Amino acid sequence: MATITIKNTGAIVEASPxxxxxxxxxxxxxxxxxxxxxxxxxxxxxxxxxxxEQYLSPVTKEERIRLEKFGNPEHARLACQTYSYGxxxxxxxxxxxxxx
Numbered sequence: 001m002a003t004i005t006i007k008n009t010g011a012i013v014e015a016s017p018x019x020x021x022x023x024x025x026x027x028x029x030x031x032x033x034x035x036x037x038x039x040x041x042x043x044x045x046x047x048x049x050x051x052x053e054q055y056l057s058p059v060t061k062e063e064r065i066r067l068e069k070f071g072n073p074e075h076a077r078l079a080c081q082t083y084s085y086g087x088x089x090x091x092x093x094x095x096x097x098x099x100x
Contacts, residue, residue, distance in 0.1 A: 005089040006030060007050055015084040021047065022079035031096035038080035040066050045079040046093040055086030 002015040004024060013028035015021070022045050025032050033044035040062035049056065056077065059067075063081040070076065076093070 002055065002084055002086050002088070004084060005087075007089055007091040015088070017083055017085045019083070020080050021077075021082045021084055021090070024084070025079065025092075030092075032079060032092050033094040033096050034080060036080075040078055040081050043067070043070055043078065044094050046070065046073075046076050047079045047082075048073070048091040048093060049075045049077055050089040050091060052084070052086055052088030055084055055088055057081075057083040057085070 002017065003012050004015045004021060005012045011030060013024060013030060015024050020038065022032065022034055022038055035044045036042040043066045053075065060081050063078045066078060067076055
């Protein structure tokens with residue numbers, strides 16, 4: 001199974017390609033903001049892809065629109081809209097906020 005390494009913490013979690021990176025992280029108790037509940041509406045689940053971009057699902061229309069609001073940061077993706085099919089290394093941009 002593929003893995004997601006979180007550069008912020010050094011944690012390594014198994015990545016199921018059947019669920020988004022956001023859900024993989026949440027299932028492994030990794031702290032990440034997701035105020036809209038994974039609907040590509042808020043952008044708080046932004047991650048920076050450090051290694052393994054070639055193993056990610058294509059950018060969705062909704063994800064592209066939201067990332068444009070943040071100036072299309074290089075190597076940025078929304079964890080709620082991205083699926084991993086191989087080993088990746090990421091950095092979580094925002095920690096989990098209160099209430100989620």
